[in-house]
Amino acid sequence: MSAQPVASTAATPNDLVLDVRDITLRFGGLTSLDKVSLTHTRGEVLSVIGPNGAGKTSLFNCLTGVYFPQEGEVRFYPEAGVERSVLGRKPYAVNRLGIARTFQNIRLFNALTALENVKIGIESRQKTGPIGAMLHMPWNRREERESDAEAFRLLEFVGLTKRANEVSSSLPYGDQRRLEIARALGTRPQLLLLDEPAAGTNPAEKRQLEVLIRAIAETGISVLLIEHDMKLVMSVATNVVVLNFGQVIASGTPKEIQRDPSVVEAYLGSGDEADSAAVPRKAAKKAPAKQPPATRTED
Amino acid sequence: MSNPTLERGETPGPGSRLPWHRNEDYRRMFSLLMVGLVVALMTGPSGNRDHPTDGFTGSWFHPRVLLFLGAAAAIGVLMTLYDRSKGAGRRNPLQPVIAPITAVRDRMTSQPLLRYSVYAAILVFAVLYPMTLTPFWQRVLVDQIGVYVLLALGLNIVVGLAGLLDLGYIAFFAIGAYTTAYFTGKLPVAPPFTLNPFEVVPIAILATLVAGVLLGGPTLRLRGDYLAIVTLGFGEIVRILAVNGDAFFGTNVTNGPRGAVGIPHPSIHAFGINYDWTLKSLPYYYLLLVLVVGLLIAFNRLENSRVGRAWTAIREDEVAAAASGVPTVKYKLMAFAIGASTSGFAGVLYASKVGFISPDNFLLLFSLLVVTMVIFGGMGSLPGVVLGAAVLQWMPQVLRGKVPPEDRYIYFGALLILMMIFRPQGLLPSRRRSRELKLSEEGLGGADSLGATPGTTS
Numbered sequence A: 001m002s003a004q005p006v007a008s009t010a011a012t013p014n015d016l017v018l019d020v021r022d023i024t025l026r027f028g029g030l031t032s033l034d035k036v037s038l039t040h041t042r043g044e045v046l047s048v049i050g051p052n053g054a055g056k057t058s059l060f061n062c063l064t065g066v067y068f069p070q071e072g073e074v075r076f077y078p079e080a081g082v083e084r085s086v087l088g089r090k091p092y093a094v095n096r097l098g099i100a101r102t103f104q105n106i107r108l109f110n111a112l113t114a115l116e117n118v119k120i121g122i123e124s125r126q127k128t129g130p131i132g133a134m135l136h137m138p139w140n141r142r143e144e145r146e147s148d149a150e151a152f153r154l155l156e157f158v159g160l161t162k163r164a165n166e167v168s169s170s171l172p173y174g175d176q177r178r179l180e181i182a183r184a185l186g187t188r189p190q191l192l193l194l195d196e197p198a199a200g201t202n203p204a205e206k207r208q209l210e211v212l213i214r215a216i217a218e219t220g221i222s223v224l225l226i227e228h229d230m231k232l233v234m235s236v237a238t239n240v241v242v243l244n245f246g247q248v249i250a251s252g253t254p255k256e257i258q259r260d261p262s263v264v265e266a267y268l269g270s271g272d273e274a275d276s277a278a279v280p281r282k283a284a285k286k287a288p289a290k291q292p293p294a295t296r297t298e299d
Numbered sequence B: 001m002s003n004p005t006l007e008r009g010e011t012p013g014p015g016s017r018l019p020w021h022r023n024e025d026y027r028r029m030f031s032l033l034m035v036g037l038v039v040a041l042m043t044g045p046s047g048n049r050d051h052p053t054d055g056f057t058g059s060w061f062h063p064r065v066l067l068f069l070g071a072a073a074a075i076g077v078l079m080t081l082y083d084r085s086k087g088a089g090r091r092n093p094l095q096p097v098i099a100p101i102t103a104v105r106d107r108m109t110s111q112p113l114l115r116y117s118v119y120a121a122i123l124v125f126a127v128l129y130p131m132t133l134t135p136f137w138q139r140v141l142v143d144q145i146g147v148y149v150l151l152a153l154g155l156n157i158v159v160g161l162a163g164l165l166d167l168g169y170i171a172f173f174a175i176g177a178y179t180t181a182y183f184t185g186k187l188p189v190a191p192p193f194t195l196n197p198f199e200v201v202p203i204a205i206l207a208t209l210v211a212g213v214l215l216g217g218p219t220l221r222l223r224g225d226y227l228a229i230v231t232l233g234f235g236e237i238v239r240i241l242a243v244n245g246d247a248f249f250g251t252n253v254t255n256g257p258r259g260a261v262g263i264p265h266p267s268i269h270a271f272g273i274n275y276d277w278t279l280k281s282l283p284y285y286y287l288l289l290v291l292v293v294g295l296l297i298a299f300n301r302l303e304n305s306r307v308g309r310a311w312t313a314i315r316e317d318e319v320a321a322a323a324s325g326v327p328t329v330k331y332k333l334m335a336f337a338i339g340a341s342t343s344g345f346a347g348v349l350y351a352s353k354v355g356f357i358s359p360d361n362f363l364l365l366f367s368l369l370v371v372t373m374v375i376f377g378g379m380g381s382l383p384g385v386v387l388g389a390a391v392l393q394w395m396p397q398v399l400r401g402k403v404p405p406e407d408r409y410i411y412f413g414a415l416l417i418l419m420m421i422f423r424p425q426g427l428l429p430s431r432r433r434s435r436e437l438k439l440s441e442e443g444l445g446g447a448d449s450l451g452a453t454p455g456t457t458s
C-alpha cells in the first residue's frame, strides 16, 4: 500500500501534539522504519498496531531519544503553539519536554517500593539538590511532602493504593504494568507512550487497563498506544496506524482499519478478524529474516 | 559460587542418586581442603619464583599444615552437619548470629524510641570507650580507623548508592593531603599564603570536587567495567605525579618520594574557642567523631531524598531512570564529586594528624581497601560501611605480633573470601541492596556491575 503520510483526522496543525515526518531508521542492512509519518491529535488515543517486528517499538525508541533515526523529523507540541524538535535529545531531555513512556518488557526499579518508583518520576521535576537534601531545609521537606502526596494520588489513580509500600518486583504482573504507567504519569507528560501495556495480563486486568487508558485520555493527556489486543485497541483508540515491515500500510479509525484488506492480509493472510479477541502474535507469513528474538530489550 | 547444575540449598541428602563427585558436600569439602592447603603454603617459609613451593619445605606433616587442613576439614564437617540438621539446608551457618541482629534492625525501623536509644547507646560508647584504650589503640582508632571510616562513607555514595565502581578513590585523598601540605607551606613550592589545616578544608574540598568533575565528566558515560579501569588509571597517575613531582619541568613541586614533613596540627581560634590539636590522638578522635556523626546524618538524609532515590534508580535500571526524566550523567557526576570531596576532606585530616605524607600513603592497594570496606560492610548501608571500615582496619592491628607480618593479608583475604561465600551482602546490608542481590540471584534484578549478578537483565 501507500506509505504516504495520512493525517488521522481532519486536524488543523494547531490541534497536533505530535508530528512524525518520514523517519527512517536502519540497523546496518535492516530498515526497521521506512519513511514513517504520522500525526497525533491532542487528547486522542492513537494506536499503533502491526505484526511482530513491524517496527513499533523502534518507533517509540525514536520518539524518546533512545534511537536516532537516519532521516526524518519529529515535532512535538507540548502546548498549542509551542513546537519542539524531539530528535537529537537525550531520553531524559525528551521526558522533560513532556513525553513519557512505558516499556514492552516492564522496567521498574525492582528493589524499590511501588511508592518510591512513582516518586522517582515525580521528583525528576523537583529542585532539591544534594546540599538541600543534606540540610533538609523546610522547602526541601515541602517538596518531599508534595512528592509523597502526588505519588499517592497517582497510585490511587491507577488503583494501587494498597500496594504502595510493597516492593515492585513482588507485585502481580498487571499491577506492575499499571505501576509503570503511574511512574510515567508522575513526570507530568502531555504525551504518554504505552508499549503493549496489556501484554501478559489477564482478562480482568485488561478491563482495568481499558478503564485506565480512558481515564488518562480524559485528563487531557494524549496517548500513543502499541497494542496487540485488538479488542482493547478497538475500544480505546480514536485512530489507528498500522505498521508492517517498517512502513505505514494504513491509518484511520478503528472501524476503517478493521475493514482494510491490506491490514487483514498483513495480520492473517486472509480470513475474518471480526472474531479476533487478540490478533495472533505471529508475524506475517512472508516475514523476512527476523533478527533477534522477541524478548530483546529495547535499548 | 553456585554451580549451574546444583544450587546450594538443594543439596541432595544421603542416598541421592548423584555420583559422589557431584555431591555438594564432597565438593565443598574438597574446596575447603584446597583452600587450607593454599593457606598453609602461603603462611609457610616464603618461596620465590624458582621455588614457589618453599612453603612446604620440611614436612607435609608440619603442625602448621596439619592445623590448616584440620581446620578446613572441621569447617566442612560442621557445615555438612549443619545443613543436614536444617533439612533443606537453605539457611547459611551464620544464621543464628544474623537473625537477632536482623530482628533488632527491623524493629528499629518501626520503633523510633528503640532506634534513638540504640543510637544514644552507641554514641555514649563511642565517646567513653576510647578513653580506656592504650595510646597505641587510640592512635589506631584515629589514623587507621577514623580516617578510613570517612573514606568509606564517601565511597559508599559512589559505589553503594550510585553503583559506580571507582578504583582510584585514594587519589582524591592524596589531592586533599597534598593540598594541605601546600597551603601549610610544607611543599618545596611556596604557597601565596599559609593557612591552618582547618582553613585548607574548603580549598581541599573544592579542589577534589573539581578533580572529581574533571575525571568524571568524560568517563562517567562509560559502562561500569570501563569506568573502573579509567579510575584505576587516574589513581595511579596521581600517585606517580606525586612521586615524580620533584622534577616537574625542572622545579621540585611535591618533594618526590620523600613527601612532605612537618604538616602542622590544626587549631581553632574563633568564636571564643581556642584549641590546638597536638600529637595526642584522643582530641583528634573526638574531632573525627563529630565529623563522622555529622556526615552520617547528612548522608542518611541524602540517601532518603530525591537525590538518593535518583541514584538508586540509575543503579537499578539506567534506561528506565532516563525515561523517567532523571539526567543520569549529571547524577552520576554528583555522586562522584561528593565522594571525591569527602575523600579530600579525609586527606586534610590525615595529613595534619600524622604530619607526614608521601606517595606511599596513596597506593592502589588503599583504593582497593576502601572498596573492600564498603562491600564488606554492606554497600549502601551507612552503619555497614562504618563497621566494615572499622573491622578491616582493626584486624591487621590485632594480628600484629601474632602472625608473621607478611602473612597478615592472607588472613585478611581469607576473611573476605568467607564473607563472600556466606554473606555476600555484607555485614549490615542495606535493605534495598539485599533485595537487589536476591532479585539478581533469581535472575530478575538489574543490579550493577558490583552486585553478584549471575543473571543480570537490563
Ligand SMILES: Nc1ncnc2c1ncn2[C@@H]1O[C@H](COP(=O)(O)OP(=O)(O)OP(=O)(O)O)[C@@H](O)[C@H]1O
Pocket: A027, A030, A031, A032, A050, A051, A052, A053, A054, A055, A056, A057, A058, A059, A104, A290, A291, A292, A294, A299
Ligand atoms: N537495536 C537493534 N539492533 C538491530 N535490529 C533492531 C534493533 N532494534 C530493533 N531491531 C529490528 O527492527 C525491527 C523492528 O523491531 P521492533 O522491536 O520495533 O518491532 P515491534 O513492532 O516492536 O515488534 P514486537 O511486536 O515484537 O514488539 C526488527 O526486525 C528488529 O529485529
Ligand SMILES: [Mg+2]
Pocket: A056, A057, A058, A104
Ligand atoms: Mg515491540
